[in-house]
Structures are given as structure tokens and as C-alpha cells.
Amino acid sequence: MLRIRKLPIIGFALFIIVFPWIAGTIPAIGNYPDLMIFAGIYCLITIGLSLLMGYAGQISLGQAAFYGIGAYVSAILTVHFGLSPWFCMVIGMLIASAVAVLVGVPSLKLRGHYLAMATLAFGIIVFIVFNEEIEWTGGPDGISGIPGLSLFGFEFDTVLKYYYLVWFLVFAAFIFTINVIQSRSGRALRAIHISEAASSAMGVNVSRFKIMVFVYSAILASLAGSLYAHYLNFINPSTFDLFFSIKLLIMIALGGMHEVWGAIVGAFLVTFLSFEWLHFFEEFEVIVYGIILLLVTIFLPHGLVGIPGIVKGWFRR
Amino acid sequence: MNETLTEHILEVEEVVMAFGGLMALINLNFQVKKGMIKAIIGPNGAGKTTLFNVITGTFPPTEGAVRFKRQSIERLKAHEIAKLGISRTFQTVELFTNMSVLENVMVGCHTRTRSSFIASGFRLPQVKRKEAQIRSKAMEVLEFIGLTDRSEESADSLPLGDRKILEIGRALATEPELVCLDEPAAGLNETETQAAADLIKRIKEKGITILLVEHDMKVVMDISDEIMVLNYGEKIAEGIPEEIQNNHKVIEAYLGGEEDYA
């Protein structure tokens, strides 16, 4: 029976809460809370992607586009129209959902990997729009002067405050997703992954569930994009390119696609790899990722979160 | 005879199923009486599975009508038909191999319960209540099919006999009025076959109508109330087991086939 244990979640939450203090006392990792904001932002996307890919078995190669939609909607509406950032965040999520329905409905009604193709094309188109609609998006130069976030006069204006905001949202998404997985909807999604024929014979409206989970993943990516824009106060298209979509896939493959925990482990690891540990590879970074991905798919088909299972297997023998 | 006994739960009228040039079903007409076990037999490629796919909405027929309790269903989607009360098993077992035995049956409860994606995400009290209901209903089904002790095992780990039984259980969890069983005894040994046949009889006792595709003639003759014989997509005979056993067309069709089913 699929039961996600509470204890590790509580332990992880405690770790996230105390981590900034630990990092504060060790100069070598003093910048880690800042990195963890990015890790958290990526976690939001990978949690949705893990439900979409790992559980429901649908492939999206365009998740960066939803991330970009969130970021650009927030940026454009706050900078050009002076609207409230929170309001823009919600608008971003609504637009991302609408776009997900438009892209998802035609491709998810068909069996097979049409969604992968459609989202690949969609990601490229959105990236072009970000570059070319200069009047609104600023083109390759991007948009600067995006306001920070504040709530009832409380400004999220330090790394620490933003860190807690982002991680609060990550935990909310994490728990929501875990609840879905352990429910009727979650079972339907996992059923679809294995057999669409059997699922629909059990009364599961297969295309409806596929679209729903795709929309959910788009909403989380859009939220992540808005958080990114309001944190950096500046965005440009290169953040939302095809390579980032691929990087997201690497995250969940590395962490493990069949458990939401994998999404978190993968997002962490790739964040630290790309910001800290793989710096000296520079343009060869892509190759390093390629090698990592290759090794993981061959030796750890269930990702890093699959390791405990493998170890247990050794002891049983 | 009593009026309710002779009521037709399923009516298939002039159904044609063409795959490109291949005619898998040709102007097929038949009815199924409520509460009966009706067997559909015929050589390999006769169109039996195709008929199940048409009835359960995998694909719509090229022509013709299918009525379930007087309602036309031939243009409905599979999940809508499941909701109306037709369930099925698959010739090549299609269990959810990523789930436990119990969870497989719980998916079967999907159509008789409501709880939205969002409500589940917030784990609202009514969602918890419904989960508990689904669980206990699924346990009842496991009890009925005799797999209670294996409820937490992975569906994948069961022997073939139990996988076939579990698939029947999963179909029962949808609370069907008609179940279509596609070769429930295929690949099973003698004891397992007997267990499957007994289970099918007990399903009938619950008042559920059964359409049975099966190559094991002993099972078919033992438990069916009526038999229909298909050959190259056409009905060549229909009647009670004794009539079918002595029908020369049937004997010919089978002798002409590659395998010996007697």
C-alpha cells in the first residue's frame, strides 16, 4: 500500500527551519540559504513534474515555458501596470492553466507521446515570444525593476525572509501533492500510467485526469516563475529556454521520478551542482549532466531515492 | 417465465466492426438475458475480444447499435459505460502492476465514489471518510474473491491464477450489472480453473449478468446458460450448451481451426 511516512517530512521541515542559522555560523556555506531559495523554486516545479511524469506517466518537455509565463506575467503586470504582485501571481497561474488546457487537450486525448512533442514545440514558441515581443518583454534584455514581495506591510526583503516564504510554499505544494497521491485521484493517475485501457474500464476519465495533472504542474511552475521574478527583480528569456526544461527532467530523473521525494532531492542536487560544484566545467556542464543522467538511468533507475531500497535488498539476501 | 427473468440487459444489433479492410464483426445480432451466464466461443481471431471492446467502449462499432438496459451505448466512452454498469477483464491480464492487490480493487471503486483533486489535496474530512469507505468496500471484494491475506502484496507478485481472480475482483468493485470476462481460465492449471469457474458461478448468484469468452470447453459447458458461437466475425450458432455441443457447424468450425478445443 502506498503510504508516505510523516516522520521524514517533519524532519525535513525542521532541517529547513534551522538551516539558515547553521549556515550563518559556517562562513564557507554562508551563501547557501540564497541557493536554497533557488532550490525551493525548482522544487515547486519538480513536484508538479513528478506527479505528471513519475505518477501519471506523461512527458512534458516544455515546463520552462510555464515557469517563464509565471515570471513574465508577474514582471509585466507589476512593472507596466503597477498591479499588486500577489494578484499578478494568481493571474500568472490562471494564464498558465489556460495555456496548459490549450496545449494539453489536443495532445492528451491521444495515446502515446504527443504531449512530449506538443510541449517541446510550445516551449520553443514561448521562448521566441519572450525574445521577440520586445515592447512587452524587453526582448533579450529582459525586464528589470520588478518589485519585491510584501504582505500587510511586511517586506520579504532579505534572503532569510524570502527563504522562509519560498519554503513555506514548497511545503504546501509538497503536502498537497502527497495528499493527492494517496487519494482516489492519485490512484487514478498511477493507474493511467500502467494501463489506459484498464483505467477507463474502471471508470477513470483518462483524458480528464491527464489534463488535470498537466494543469496542476503548469500552475506550480508558474508560481515558481513569479517567485523567481520577485526575488531577483530582473528576468530575461535565457532562464526559460529548452535547456532549463531538460534540466528539470534531469532533476526528477536524478532524484527519482516515482516518489515526490525524488523531485526534492533532484532539485537540490542540481541546484548545488550548477551553482556551486560544477562551475569549473563551464561550457562542459551540459556534458557532465549528460553523463550523470546516463549513469543514473543505467544504475539507479529509481533515482537517488531508490538507493535505500537497493541497500535493503542487499541485506535481505 | 417470469417477466424480469426474460428481460434483456444487453442488445447487440447489426453490429459491424471493420479494421480497414478486415471485417472483425459482421452484422452481429444477439441479446443477453439478465442474470445469465452467456458464453461466446469461437476459434482464434473470431472476433470475441473485438466484441468485448465494442461493448465496453474501447472503440465504437463501424455500424450498428449496442443497448444496455434499453439505452444506446455504442457512442459512449469506456469510462461512461463503466459508470452505467458494464465492467470487464482483459485477455492479457491488465492489472496495475505499480499497486498493491488492495489498491487495484480500490481503483475499481473509482466510478462509484466522488472526491475531487482539490478536495483530496487539502485532505478535507469528507475525503478521509470516503477513503475509509473505499478501503472497506475493497476489502469486502477481496474477501469475496478470497485474496484477503494478500491485500498488501504487489499485484505483480501474484501467481497467474490469482492475478486473473484479482482482475475479476477489480471489475466487481465497479458494482457492475454486466461483466465481460475475457478468457478467465486461460493459462490456468486445473485447480485454478476450478476456482475461477466457482467464482464466476458465485458472481452469477449475486444477480450479476456475465458474458464469458473462454476456450476451456469444460468450463463453458459447465457454467453457461447460453452459448453463442462466432466464426470469422459471424454468429454461426446460438443456444443452450447441449444444442451447441451437437451443432455440426460448430464442430466444423473448430475442426477447421488449428487447435483442438474439445
Ligand SMILES: Nc1ncnc2c1ncn2[C@@H]1O[C@H](COP(=O)(O)OP(=O)(O)OP(=O)(O)O)[C@@H](O)[C@H]1O
Ligand atoms: N485494434 C485492432 N486493429 C486491427 N485489427 C484488429 C484489432 N483488434 C482485433 N483485430 C483483428 O480482428 C480479428 C478478431 O480479433 P479478436 O482479438 O477479436 O479475436 P478473438 O476471437 O478474441 O481471438 P482469440 O481467441 O485469439 O483471443 C483478428 O483478425 C484481429 O487481428
Ligand SMILES: [Mg+2]
Ligand atoms: Mg480474444
